[in-house]
Amino acid sequence: MRTGTLSPQSRAAAIAALSGEELDVLVIGAGVVGAGAALDAVTRGLSVGLVEARDFASGTSSRSSKLIHGGLRYLEMLDFGLVREALRERGLLIQRLAPHLVRPVPFLYPLQHRGWERLYAGAGVALYDTMGISSGNARGLPRHRHLGRRAALRVAPGLKPEALVGALQYYDAQVDDARHTMFLARTAAAYGAHVASRTRVTGFLREGERVTGVTAVDLEHDVTFEIRARQVINATGVWTDDTQALVGERGQFHVRASKGVHLVVPRDRIHSATGLILRTATSVLFVIPWGRHWIVGTTDTDWNLDKAHPAASSRDIDYLLTEVNKVLVTPLTRQDVQGVYAGLRPLLSGESEMSSQLSREHTVASPAPGLVVVAGGKYTTYRVMARDAVDAAAHGLGGGVPASCTENVPLLGAEGFAALWNQRRVLAREAGLHVARVEHLLRRYGTLVDEVLELVRRDPALGEPLAGAEDYLRAEIAYAAAREGARHLEDVMTRRTHISVQTFDRGLAAARPAAELMAAVLGWSAEQADREVEHYTARVRAERASQEQPDDETADAARLGAPEVVPLVGQPG
Incomplete structure (x- = not known):
């Protein structure tokens, strides 16, 4: 093939x-x-x-909570069929279809009431595990466990002691959705x-x-x-x-659109070895470990404005910070937020006025x-x-x-992934890279990592970190344009990588070096490369401006200040 x-x-x-x-x-x-x-x-x-x-x-599909899960809250809605189906798919993805992109992640569910809540929530999580096992695809995911307050705080010392009387810990999975x-x-x-x-x-x-x-x-x-x-x-x-x-x-x-906003914060801002799932007045809030970051989300509000670029408002950001800070010893502030992204869920319209239902x-x-x-x-x-x-x-x-x-049918990069992961130190030695770099590459490319490393073998300069976004190698930008269908700078910055939400400057320092790497592959003129950087810069400014606005309407207007990138017709590539 x-x-x-x-x-x-x-x-x-x-x-x-x-x-x-x-x-x-x-x-x-x-x-x-x-x-x-x-x-x-x-x-x-x-x-x-x-x-x-x-x-x-x-x-x-690039703006989700990046979770592969059955949906604990759907159990509460008694939607057993949807949960069972989703848990079966979760197992298939982890075990067979995309083990390089989907992996287990632990979550802590803090309990705030003694007795009845542990019985109620514990029964739900036990059913969740049982349904996963009955699907025949639960291998590789540990079963849930009950924790007292002291044990829970050992796992998540960043939580306020008064915010819980105990906890449940269970496992789901996460995915690099884009x-x-x-x-x-x-x-x-x-x-x-x-x-x-x-x-x-x-x-x-x-x-x-x-x-x-x-x-x-x-x-x-x-x-x-x-x-x-x-x-x-x-x-x-x-x-x-x-x-x-x-x-x-x-x-x-x-189809009705519901907006979900997520914040990205550095991993050291929340002291925890596990993700969190917290109840809010209208839904649930996830704090999801994501590499060297946390994803905090999400909101769930009706959206009737621009579908291509849904905007996060200041109100959305304040809501998420307020909710997560209810349980954190050290509150998060606006200055802790590295990135913000908003996506739209396509919900089938019903009689309910609440999009969460x-x-x-x-x-x-x-x-x-x-x-x-x-x-x-x-x-x-x-x-x-x-x-x-x-x-x-x-x-x-x-x-x-x-x-x-x-x-x-495993996705490209999946077949033989476990064996290659076991050989990651050998791969690192042969490539002249640190093993942490090879682990990063394996989690993004699976067994196609050889194609990326081949670029480095041909041009050792591509084995250097990308200026302005050192978590990524220069080879990854070139590969995205050559093999992964990236046509424009924003494709690379926001979807082939996540530089746009993983750096405090939203990728502005990395934009020019990345555009130069893409230009070499796609045959851009200097004019088109400039145009790509200018467009990306305008997009970042518009997003930042929208996130200072008080409501959806003003945020949407600010975000629309950055038009779509337009290629120069007749350009090579």
Whole structure:
């Protein structure tokens, strides 16, 4: 199998193929569900296209809480089916599908009441563990344990003693969401899918009532073309209603956007060896260990403004700081916040006025012959959503399509990961890198680490840290442009890496060195490189300005001060 290189050349070849013969399935939207659907369809032997208006995972799928979990709060809602399904997917991802990107993480649930709360919460966590075991995929995750106050404070000394009478500790998993979604797209490409980012669908082709394809624009070169397909899958998440409007179909359901804001703070600001899950008045708050940082989130509020760049307001940040500081010995301040990001959950509209109570179940529908729409759900269950969408498309193809096999299809970088992880010291010696560097690379590339190290072997300068973001090697920036489909500086700074939220300057010092590395790969002129840095700088300024605004409306207006990056038409690459 090919390694699914998403290079400038492969993108050009994909667009040529998309505009050629009729496909079996075209997927619109390369978030986690769309990329998953492309992989599902192509591994059933279908001819498949995947198009994305911006970058892979540029919407919801790069702005999640980065958790792969069953959802303890859904147990409280008695949604046992969703929890069981999610726990099964969690196990598959850890054990088989993406062990290089998904790993167990401990959480502490502080108890504030004696007696009844331990019984109530303990029964819920015990059921959570049991459902995980019954799924047949719980290996590698320790069972929960009960802790008294003293034992809990030994694990998390940063908690106020008066904030708990004891605690429960349990395990879930976390994921690098943007990289996982990109790996889904790469794996689909490796099996033969035609994958093209920065390709916007502008309309639908029809023969009578039947949808027969789409019109699309290659935004990198301002070229309009048609893509013909026997089945089109709309997997555009919070843009579902907008995409449906292009085909003149309102659909059988509507998607409502709920904004979730997260803060990123340095690891030394909270003294704890475990993540935390805290109850708030309306939902739960996670404090999630994430490399050398913590992620604190999330909010859950209705959002009706710009979908491409949801803005975090000063009110959102203050809310998260206030809630987490209720339990911390040393309060977090605004100065502790390295990064802020906001994402939109695509929730199926219901009668509830509270977005936190809307359904996380997913729905698949065929509002017109030749068109399948999939919406709702949660990140953890993306593979099930993708399978169901392709099942519907297969039905529209007239049958004879094999069943989904993606539960047995590891993503690129997964096969042999455990063995390579055991050999990390040998790899470090051979590459002339510190073992900590190799561990970082293995957790990002899995067994494809050899491709990154090959760049260093050819050019030792690429083995040096990136100026302004020393956690990353220069080779990772070059590799992102050459193999991972990064077309613009912001693709690298916010999704192939997380420099934009892991540095106090939001990546401004690293922007120029990163742009120069990308320019060498993508053939940018000096003018385009300048344009990329200017755009990224404007984006950071707009985000910072939005985070000083008092409410959603003013924050949204401030964030929209940075326009989308526009390539120079006719540029190489």
